[in-house]
Amino acid sequence: MSYTAATVQLLSPEGTLVHSDASEQYLPYVDKLSDDALQEFHRHMVVMRRFDIEAANLQRQGQLALWVPSHGQEAAQVGSALAAKPQDHLFPSYREHVIALMRGVDPITILSMFRGLSHGGWDPKDHDNFHLYTLVIGSQTLHATGYAMGMNLEGRSGTGNPDTDAAVMVYFGDGSTSQGDVSEAMVFAASYQTPQVFFLQNNHWAISVPVSRQSRTPLYLRGEGFGIPSVQIDGNDVLASFAVSKANLDAARAGEGPRFIEALTYRMGAHTTSDDPSKYRENSELEFWAQRDPITRFDTYLRSRGASQAFFDDIAAEGDDLAADIRKRITELPVPATSTLFDHVYSDPHPVMDAQRAALADFEASFEEGN
Amino acid sequence: MTETMTMAKALNEGLRAAMGSDSKVLLMGEDIGPLGGVFRVTEGLQAEFGDKRVLDTPLAESGIVGTAIGLAMSGFRPVCEIQFDGFIFPGFDQITSQLAKLTARHEGTLQMPVVIRVPYGGHIGAVEHHQESPEAYFAHSAGLRLLSPATPHDAYWMIQEAITSNDPVMFFEPKSRYWQKGEVDRESAGIATHSSRVVRDGTEVTLVGHGAIVSMLLQAAELAAEEGTSVEVVDLRSLSPIDYDPIVASAQKTGRVVVVQEAPGNVSVGSEVAATVAERAFYSLEAPVLRVSGYDTPFPPAKLESVYLPSVDRILDAVDRALAY
Secondary structure, eight states: OOOOTTSBOSBOTTSOBOOSTTTTTTHHHHHTOOHHHHHHHHHHHHHHHHHHHHHHHHHHTTSOSOOOOOTTOHHHHHHHHHHSOTTSEEEOOSOOHHHHHHTTOOHHHHHHHHTTSOSOOOOGGGTTTBOOOOOSTTHHHHHHHHHHHHHHHTTOSSSSOTTTOOOEEEEEETGGGGSHHHHHHHHHHHHHTOSEEEEEEEOSEETTEEHHHHOSSOTHHHHHHTTOOEEEEETTOHHHHHHHHHHHHHHHHTTOOOEEEEEEOOOOSOSSTTOOGGGTOOHHHHHHHHTTOHHHHHHHHHHHTTOOHHHHHHHHHHHHHHHHHHHHHHTTOOOOOGGGGGTTSOSSOOHHHHHHHHHHHHHHHTTSTTO | OEEEEEHHHHHHHHHHHHHHHOTTEEEEETTOSTTOOTTOTTTTHHHHHOTTTEEEOOSOHHHHHHHHHHHHHTTOEEEEEOSSGGGOGGGHHIIIIIITTHHHHTTTSOOOOOEEEEEEOSSSOOOTTSSOOOHHHHHTSTTOEEEOOOSHHHHHHHHHHHHHOSSOEEEEEEGGGTTOEEEEETTSOOOOTTOOEEEEOOSSEEEEEOTTHHHHHHHHHHHHHHTTOOEEEEEOOEEESOOOHHHHHHHHHHSOEEEEEEEESTTOHHHHHHHHHHHHSGGGOSSOOEEEEEOSSOOOOGGGHHHHSOOHHHHHHHHHHHHHO
């Protein structure tokens, strides 16, 4: 598999801290963490996995048209998101459900997209600067870079004030690295020295195509090629994800320019519920990664630090409560009024929208009794 | 008080006025800084406003549009220059899948005040990809607005209208008209948003067009008048949305409409005008609405462009055909 001596890993798959040349500079970020803080990492990962399982179940029951599972990628997402400050702007692709929840997006809002009720619709300003999902692969990397260019122009980073200096973190996957937009985003980021971290979740599969078809070189070296300091981490190690993201976000906020993190992880499930991974990949590979599960190793680590069974019971119950809550609320979501078709196509008044809204209303009224 | 200037200068003055009145307006594109753009439309603006307001970008159209989207998300009003019409397609995905749809995706909480300036059209004898009229692709995309000025005065005001729009605007500049001079009144009240305009009154046939074609329509009308035919000319100015009332009123008056455009005719802005006039002025029409367009071929090598593009003769031929019904 893809790990090398340069891959930053702080917590081994056996749940013990790793002291190596690659890990030494990042361990201090972890040493500072209290048991409560570490348990918070675990809580997010466990509750997220329960949410993910429930959402997949809802799809199988016909309540969702589609689900995009994130099973296996919890550490990459939770660690990096906990490294971000509230003033940082996070641009997801479409699999970062746990980060959405952590930044205050109602889980039912995520599900409503996959039920066919919206295309997103939350306001990033009201959700800790967590931006909308972008389904065209890699497009969001340019939006993130443009946002970070704006931060530079407005002096929102690099002032030396840790309370206000901000950065952008953009999430994308191994498949997207073949898209021109991702390369262009790195060109612009390097040219304008944006306060930005590119966070690549290499989950090894772009639907049915392995990462080996996307790149002959380790993907973090792509970043280096654009002149962006880059690092590869064990993405199933939540401590590495946190510490390396924190170090790189700190650098970006301090005005040191863009950074690139490749998190090696694995998509344990299908690309989406429309997919059948048994047609293109071997069970042995799944087994390999199951041995490196992000939650199992952190469970072991927390128990070695003395976490109580009550803690683990509590977070399992929290996950079950969340699952029950979304199961209940999903069927209560209303279908939007037909007139909303026209409401937000433009911000300023638009005669075609007005005419078509009126025409649809007249057409619908023609079916009412008496017409 | 009016001043005489070229359309390129009028656009330059319009951009300067917009940048002066709103510090969030910034320009971005290829070669728009010290060079002032390949058509010099941004000449002197980087020297005046600095390189944080006028950004020479890497050579990547998707990158320009995609980062302009991010800049708009962070509160700026970017004005992008695409160097030539035929180079817009690397940015097509960001324009149609992202820029056009982001406001709807955000259910109205995000505005996308981005202007994309596109020097478009033929008549300049250039190589492939430098003479095209791609406006129909964008008129077909919900969420975008399209403007195209025909005179220096309109260019001065319409570029400012585009920049103050809270929606994305594709701004098609007729590059063959960049160096024609005209009167610009900088103290007029501006131009009503998305308004077409009757630029010559007539009674027998209506000619409709936009951009560089408008001056050709006026020439055709002049020649027709010498032969005793009274021709009315309407300048669309806005290609999306289209202000139909003046066009329909003209059709009801003359009963004959010819739509003229440089773009290929198949599934074009002219097709849409023809269909709408047929719907709204059916009982007034004495002849079917005719179109004079570029042929449905790739834009040819320059020595054949005069054959490909609408000409005064082809327009007058269509006028004759309309009158023959």
